[in-house]
Amino acid sequence: MDDQLARIDPTTDPSTAAVILRCMPNQVGPCPRCQGLTARCGPNAQVVCP
Known part of the structure:
Protein backbone atom coordinates (compact mmCIF):
# COMPACT_ATOMS: atom_id res chain seq x y z
CA MET A 1 0.00 0.00 0.00
CA ASP A 2 1.14 3.57 -0.68
CA ASP A 3 2.61 5.24 2.45
CA GLN A 4 2.50 8.77 1.03
CA LEU A 5 0.04 11.17 2.61
CA ALA A 6 -2.44 13.12 0.57
CA ARG A 7 -2.08 16.91 0.64
CA ILE A 8 -3.31 18.38 3.93
CA ASP A 9 -5.36 21.49 3.26
CA PRO A 10 -3.75 24.64 4.74
CA THR A 11 -7.03 25.55 6.46
CA THR A 12 -6.76 22.40 8.60
CA ASP A 13 -6.24 23.06 12.30
CA PRO A 14 -2.51 22.58 13.16
CA ALA A 45 10.39 16.67 9.11
CA GLN A 46 9.56 16.60 5.42
CA VAL A 47 9.87 20.21 4.32
CA VAL A 48 8.71 19.54 0.74
CA CYS A 49 5.93 17.10 -0.13
CA PRO A 50 6.84 13.97 -2.10
Missing part, protein backbone atom coordinates in the same frame (compact mmCIF):
# COMPACT_ATOMS: atom_id res chain seq x y z
CA SER A 15 -3.42 20.21 16.02
CA THR A 16 -5.33 17.97 13.62
CA ALA A 17 -2.55 18.11 11.04
CA ALA A 18 -0.03 17.23 13.76
CA VAL A 19 -1.95 14.04 14.58
CA ILE A 20 -1.98 13.07 10.90
CA LEU A 21 1.72 13.92 10.47
CA ARG A 22 2.74 12.37 13.82
CA CYS A 23 4.46 15.51 15.09
CA MET A 24 3.86 18.42 17.46
CA PRO A 25 1.53 21.26 16.34
CA ASN A 26 4.40 23.77 16.52
CA GLN A 27 6.28 21.69 13.91
CA VAL A 28 3.50 22.00 11.31
CA GLY A 29 3.88 24.50 8.47
CA PRO A 30 3.18 24.96 4.76
CA CYS A 31 5.00 23.02 2.06
CA PRO A 32 6.83 25.52 -0.18
CA ARG A 33 5.81 23.50 -3.24
CA CYS A 34 2.06 22.88 -2.76
CA GLN A 35 1.22 25.05 0.29
CA GLY A 36 -0.35 22.00 1.97
CA LEU A 37 0.58 21.39 5.60
CA THR A 38 3.65 19.30 6.39
CA ALA A 39 6.02 18.65 9.30
CA ARG A 40 8.50 21.50 8.82
CA CYS A 41 10.86 20.57 11.67
CA GLY A 42 11.48 17.79 14.18
CA PRO A 43 12.24 14.08 13.73
CA ASN A 44 9.50 13.56 11.11
